[in-house]
Structures are given as structure tokens and as C-alpha cells.
Amino acid sequence: MSQLSVRHLLGIKDITEADMQLIFETADHFKEVLNRPIKKVPSLRDITIANVFFEDSTRTRLSFELAEKRLSADVINFSASGSSVKKGETLLDTVNNILAMKVDMIVMRHSSVGAPHFLSRHIKANIVNAGDGTHEHPTQALLDSFSIREKLGEVAGKKIAIIGDILHSRVALSNIFALQKLGAEVMVCGPSTLIPRYIGELGVRVEHNVRKALEWCDVANVLRIQLERQQGKLFPSLREYTQYFGIDKKMLDSLNKEIVLMHPGPINRGVELSSDAADSAHSIILDQVENGVAVRMAVLYLLASSRE
Amino acid sequence: MAAKGKNVSLRNQIAMQKRLIVPHALLQIMLQRLCHQLIETHGDFSNTVLIGLQPRGKFLAQRLQKQLLEITGKNIPLGFLDTTFYRDDFRRRESPLAANATSINFIIENQKVVLIDDVLFTGRSVRAALDAMIAFGRPAGVELLILIDRLYQRDLPIEANYVGQQVNSLASQKVLVEWQNENTAEDNIWLISKTDEV
Numbered sequence: 381m382s383q384l385s386v387r388h389l390l391g392i393k394d395i396t397e398a399d400m401q402l403i404f405e406t407a408d409h410f411k412e413v414l415n416r417p418i419k420k421v422p423s424l425r426d427i428t429i430a431n432v433f434f435e436d437s438t439r440t441r442l443s444f445e446l447a448e449k450r451l452s453a454d455v456i457n458f459s460a461s462g463s464s465v466k467k468g469e470t471l472l473d474t475v476n477n478i479l480a481m482k483v484d485m486i487v488m489r490h491s492s493v494g495a496p497h498f499l500s501r502h503i504k505a506n507i508v509n510a511g512d513g514t515h516e517h518p519t520q521a522l523l524d525s526f527s528i529r530e531k532l533g534e535v536a537g538k539k540i541a542i543i544g545d546i547l548h549s550r551v552a553l554s555n556i557f558a559l560q561k562l563g564a565e566v567m568v569c570g571p572s573t574l575i576p577r578y579i580g581e582l583g584v585r586v587e588h589n590v591r592k593a594l595e596w597c598d599v600a601n602v603l604r605i606q607l608e609r610q611q612g613k614l615f616p617s618l619r620e621y622t623q624y625f626g627i628d629k630k631m632l633d634s635l636n637k638e639i640v641l642m643h644p645g646p647i648n649r650g651v652e653l654s655s656d657a658a659d660s661a662h663s664i665i666l667d668q669v670e671n672g673v674a675v676r677m678a679v680l681y682l683l684a685s686s687r688e
Numbered sequence: 689m690a691a692k693g694k695n696v697s698l699r700n701q702i703a704m705q706k707r708l709i710v711p712h713a714l715l716q717i718m719l720q721r722l723c724h725q726l727i728e729t730h731g732d733f734s735n736t737v738l739i740g741l742q743p744r745g746k747f748l749a750q751r752l753q754k755q756l757l758e759i760t761g762k763n764i765p766l767g768f769l770d771t772t773f774y775r776d777d778f779r780r781r782e783s784p785l786a787a788n789a790t791s792i793n794f795i796i797e798n799q800k801v802v803l804i805d806d807v808l809f810t811g812r813s814v815r816a817a818l819d820a821m822i823a824f825g826r827p828a829g830v831e832l833l834i835l836i837d838r839l840y841q842r843d844l845p846i847e848a849n850y851v852g853q854q855v856n857s858l859a860s861q862k863v864l865v866e867w868q869n870e871n872t873a874e875d876n877i878w879l880i881s882k883t884d885e886v
Contacts, residue, residue, distance in 0.1 A: 382786035409770065409787040417795070418823035421773035451773075681773070685784035 384682050388500045388507040391516035392557035400562060404526050406678035407671070414450065414674055424453035427684055429485040430478045433510070434460040434471075437489055439645050439669065440510050440520070444487050447676035456483070471495060472502055479505055485684065488512075506683045514548050520644050521554035523675040525562055527668045528599055531640055536563030541593040543569045544603035544625065544652050547576055547614070551603060551644045556582055569593035570625060573614040590625050594632070599640040602627060602652050618651055628654035632662050640664055709855060709863075710836075710877035718852045722833060723755045725850050726802065733764045735828070736800045741817050742770040742788035745805035747867045748835055752804065767792030769803075771816035790820075797825030802850075806865040808834040811846035836863050836877060855879065 384399050392400075413421055429448045433441055441457075448455045458478065460466070465474060475486065485506045488496050493513040500507050511517040528535050540559050546552045546568045559566050560583060567585040568575055580586055587593045594600055605621060615621050632639060641653075641662040649655050658665060710718065730736045733756070740749025746768050753766045772787040803817055814832060821827070835852035841859060855863065857879060864878045 382784050406787060409773075409789065412790055413773070413823075416823045417825065420823075422819065423773045423778055426779075682784070685779055 383686050387686055389518050389679055389683060390496050390500060390507065390509050392518045392521050392554045397561045400522065400525065400558065403522055403675065403678045403682060404529060406682060407526055407674040410677040411674040420450050420452060422452045423681055424451040424684055427484045428454040428482060429487060430456050430458060430483045432458045432475065432478065432486055432488045434490045435511065440489065443672040444510060444676055447673050447680060450673065451677055451680060471499065475499055475503060479503060485680065508679060508683065511550050513550065515550050516554045517550040518554050519676055519679060520551050521558040523668060523672045524555055524601060524642060525558045526675050527642065527664055527671050530671065531664055532598065535559060538599060539565045539597045540599045540601060541567040541569055541597035542601045542603065543590060543593060545574045545605050546570050546579065547574045548606045549603050555601060556584055567593055567596060571615050590627065594635055594639065599642060601642040603644065604646065605648055605651055622651055626652060626654065627657050629656040629660050632657055632660065642668060707879045708876060709879050710853060712874035712876055715875045715877065719751060719755060722850055722852060723752060723759055726756065727760060730800065733760065733762050736802065737765040737767065737794060737796060738802050738804060739767045739769050739792065739821065741803060741805040741813060742768055744865065748806050749804040765794050767794065769817055769820055771813055771820050774816040774820040776812060776816065792824050795825045796821065796827045798828045801827040801830045802833055803830060804833045807836045807838065807863045808848055809838050809841050811842045811844035814846050815844055835865060838863060
């Protein structure tokens, strides 16, 4: 198989395990390209991609932009701040205006759940969801699984604990879908106020003791406390969160086992992860960032080839 | 009309055959000749590298490198180049091509490169390969070695420096180079046709 089953990457929920394996195999080849003296291939030279970001982003946006440039696509960037969105233009109007400039693909981040799904019903261009509210962030989940596969050989049969703010995290939901489709066991861990009430129905384990979660898992994917999304008091203070759910190197070393530490960034150093843990040999955080470009190249390449 | 009908039936007859165009023994002689032609041009291979084009040029390149080692005692650097991301038919094919691994563990800057593929047809793969190769440096020179040159089928002005055999064929036919392995007893080259013509 050399083609995805979908035209848009809206979420991991919509794609198959075979799609993910194809993305990983293609990303392997792009990773080799990224280690060449000349890190660029001409595949998408007749394609224009718009990065439409209605919400702030550094890593994801840079990663997408680099992936697009490495594939020789023409790139335009749009951010909601300082645009006509402030003047009251609707999402569909904004995007249709961008498409009128002959754009083939849209990479979109939006604060509303389902915004890319809505768009996919109204426009022809391929859409890549770069995060929709607290729903999905599919490319992050793909690069997380790709990094686990690279580090441990495979994802199937591995135990992965997702630790932190599960309630507000689109990374958590996409990761749960991706890891389960690839045959891994998933646990979520955090204070009960930051874990959605019915998450057990997705078939994940729920744990509230971070030490027990670490003892159980092969991989700990630690999520950021999303200060900007906290409404009301879900935990008393950052200091208390760190005391009960923060991970430091001493704790990792005391487990006396191989453990892989991941974080989608940006890290709140000294909150969910201490600096010595984030920079320790357990951590593959910077590998995740490197793999992000290769995985996004694979997604864009495969979606572009399935345009018709 | 009758003459045209006759031509069509003759064409179908040819198309239905899976014809052996290079048998095992002849192919061995051909490989020996290609090795000696390379030695004639490249001498001690001190500044030469071999690059097999994925997917099928890889086998020929491996075979030639092995035979050159036996004849000259030199282990010539060998790499494999995948051209999928450089092709000019991206988004124009019915189904996309799957990529293969590229493994070139040397820099080709100022080296003489011999590109190796099994069949030269339209020349488009070779054009993509020339493009892909530049990512590994600026070579001193590039040559092309081909086992089967399909005459009169070129879309681009590309010709090989070393040719195993030239073959007349219809555009709809296919040349299949089979290498000896656990499933195949002999090296053979076949001219075959697509089943929908039969």
C-alpha cells in the first residue's frame, strides 16, 4: 500500500493502523533526507500550502513550515492576530479567500473543536489539523509514536503512561487513539480534576499516583500544565501540583529500570518536569522535535499524492 | 482494413509471449564484459563510486561490485539511491509510488559516479536520479550503466555509456530482469506483456 485512506488528516480517530505504518515508513525515508548535506527534495514544488494559525504556536508552526520548505512547497503563513478575523470575518470566508489565491493545502490550528472537520465539508483543498481546541493534534501523536518506535523498535505491546493535564490536552486524546491502534497499552495519570470523567471508556487505565504510573510504564509522556486553559481552580497551586505530580531525575533513577521520557513541549521547567529530568539520558524530547519535521513531511507528501 | 486486422492479431501474438531475451549463460558473459569495460575506463577505481538505482538497479549494482572485487581485488564504494521524491510524475500517476531506502555512506564530491540500473526505458528515472544525486555533492563526472536498453522509447535525451543489450520492444511491454535467489534458479531476462492485452 502506498496511499492513505483519507484526503485530510483531521484526527487519528479517522485513520487506520495501515495509514500510520505508511506514514512511519515514509518518514523513515525523509529522516534520511534530513541528514544529507542538501536536505531538500523537489516533490511538492508545484504545491502551495497555507499555514493558518488561529491560535499561538511556535514548535508546530516552525516544524510544519520547515517540512513544507524541505519538500519545496510554496508556503504562506497566516495568523489570526493582526488579520481581518479581528474585523469579524468568518472562518469559511477567511479560508475561501486564501484558497482563491490557488492554495492546494491548508494546515490549520484553531481553538474550536471540530473547526478543521467543518472546513473539510466545505472546501476542496487537503486539510491537516495542527490542533483543534482540546480535541486532537494528530501530527503530534504521530511523531510521538514514531519516536517510541524509533527508540524501542515497536509500539505494539509497550506500556505508555500519559501524565499531567489530560482534560485540556489534545495531545493526550490523539496519543490515546494512535497508541491503541498501534497495539500499545495506555494509562493516564494526573489529579482527578484534570482527568475527564469517562476517559476509562476509551479503554485506558486511570492512575492518580505518579510513582505507580512510572513503575508500570515503559514510556512516560509528560504533558504540560496548560496555564492558559485553566478555568477555575482545578488544583490548589503549581507548587502543590509539582509536589504530587512533578517528575525529577531522582525519581526516575530510583525506579531502577529503563524508562523513556517524552514531552510535547513547551516544558514548564520545575512544574511537571524538573530540569535534570528533562535533560537526562532518559529523555527523548529533542528527538521528538527532530522527528516532527520528518513525520510532517511524510503526512504532507502522502496527502498531496492523494489529492485527486 | 484486413491488413490492419492482421497487424493487430500479430501484435497480440507477440504480446502473449513471455519471451526469454537473455538466458542465464549469456547474462554471465554480459556481466563479465560490463566489468571489463568499466575497468578499461576507470583503471584502479581509486576515484570511482557505484550507485545502484532503487528498486531494481540495486541487484545489478551489487552483482557488478562483487564481480569487480573478484577481478580487481578492489572493494569499490557502493550506494543505493531512491528517486521517488524527485520524480516528475508525482500526482500524475494513478497510484503513488512507495519510496525505498537511500543508503549512500560517502560523499560523491569530485568522484566519478557510475549510475547503475537494470532497464533504460523513457529516461525519466535517470533524470530524477541525476537530480537526487546532487544532494550528495558535485561529482567529477557521471556515467550510466544499463543492462537492457529499450530502443526508440526515450522521452528525454538520455543515453547509457555501458549497455548490456539493446532490445526492440513495444511501449506496452515490460522487461523483467530476474536474479538468482532462493526462489529462482537462474539469472534471466524476459520480455513480457500486461495481462489485459492477452
